[in-house]
Amino acid sequence: VPEKLPVLPLKSTVVFPRIFIPLSVGRRRSLKLLEDLPPGDRYIAVAAQLDETAEEVTFDDLHHIGAMVRVQHMLKLPDGTVQLAVLGVRRIKLSGAISDEPYLTANIKAHPEVVDQQPSIEREALVRRAIASFQQLVALAPQLPAELASAAGAIDEPVHLAYYIANHIRLTTDERQHLLEMDSPREKLEKLLGHMAHELEVLELGRKIQSQAEESMGKAQREYFLREQLKAIQRELGELDGDQAELSELRERITKAGLPPEAQREADREISRLERIPSASPESSVIRTYLDLMVSLPWNTSTGAEVDVAKARAILDDDH
Known part of the structure; x- marks a missing residue:
């Protein structure tokens, strides 16, 4: 690990070791950093910002646990921004600022994860549990490509597996940073198992709700068509409901x-x-009550009594 490296501040992004990730760069100092990179192997440090909305950041505005990355590809776009593809190499600690201009440069130290004193059988069981949970998540989450499941199954190293899973599941920037800062691979995987259990519960509930909605809609449609078919049959047979x-x-x-x-x-x-x-x-x-009343009235029945309209009017006038 070199003693110092230029530092690329990241908004809402955490880069994990051994993980390939695209980045978009557009800030003045960050573009100058890329412009000054030598040809060949190009290594830089990356670290997440404490405030994701800040545009101009200093050493104190960054998380000091980050990653050393190798710039694999770099493409300048017509709007002046640069698209990067970087590969995380190792976990590092930013130990002190060197300069802020023309871009941030810092002293760095290797910051490797600790080796868990854990029996191999327990480590293997934990890895298998994490792989199984992730594969189940891939099967349920529509945004996760199916090939991620088989790729995870080929990883047997706890640290690599933890970073691979964390890069693909739904986590906040703070949760990713916390995971990067955890020293124990076992604790990383156990933390991820908790996140995946929650996500699986949410996805299962969502799938159940969707299934119930589709079933309800399907039932209503079936009932409608059956009623229409019944009406058609009754018309054909001359029957009435x-x-x-x-x-x-x-x-x-x-x-x-x-x-x-x-x-x-x-x-x-x-x-x-x-x-x-x-x-x-x-x-x-x-309407039915009204019609029942109409047909029940004695329209054609007469009592034969003579009606004296003048007398009836006089009685009403006296009473009122």
Whole structure:
């Protein structure tokens, strides 16, 4: 590890050792840093910012545990930004600032993870658990390509596996940084198992909700088509359902009631409305009651009594 390196501050990104990651660079000092890199093997230090929104940062504005990376590819875009592809080489500690201009340069030290004093059988069991959880997550998460599962299965080193999983699952920048700073590979994997268990629970619940919604929608659609098919069959057979039979009976009662022309027109209008609205609606009940009343009135029955309009008016005037 060199004693000093130029430092590229990162917003919302943590680079892990042995992990390949793309970066986008657009700030003045960062572009100058890339411009000054020598040809051939190009190594820089990267560290996440404490404040992800800050544009101009100093040594004290960075997390001091970061990574030494090798710049694999560099492409300058028409808008002036540069797209990088970097490979994390090792974990490092930024031990002190050297300069802020023309870009940040710092003293660095290697900061390797500790070797866990853990029986090999326990280490293997932990690795298998982590791989199994990650593969289950890949199977459920639509944004994770299926090939990630087989690639994880080929990793048997705890540190490498932890960084590989952390690079692909849903974690905040602070959670990624915390994982990078943890010294114990065992603790890294155990922490990731907790994150994956939570994510799996969320995905399972989401899938259950989606399945229930699709099932409910499918059931409603099936019921609709079955009802339409039943109506078509009844029409073919000349049969009527309960509502249609009731409407037919009501029409027959209206016809037999011998309504006066004006009342007949009103009854015809209301029964036409009744045919167009759902039988379960409150309006349907009101119309049926109204029509029942109309046909029950004695339209053609007379008592034979003489009606004295003048006398009736006089009585009403006296009472009121």
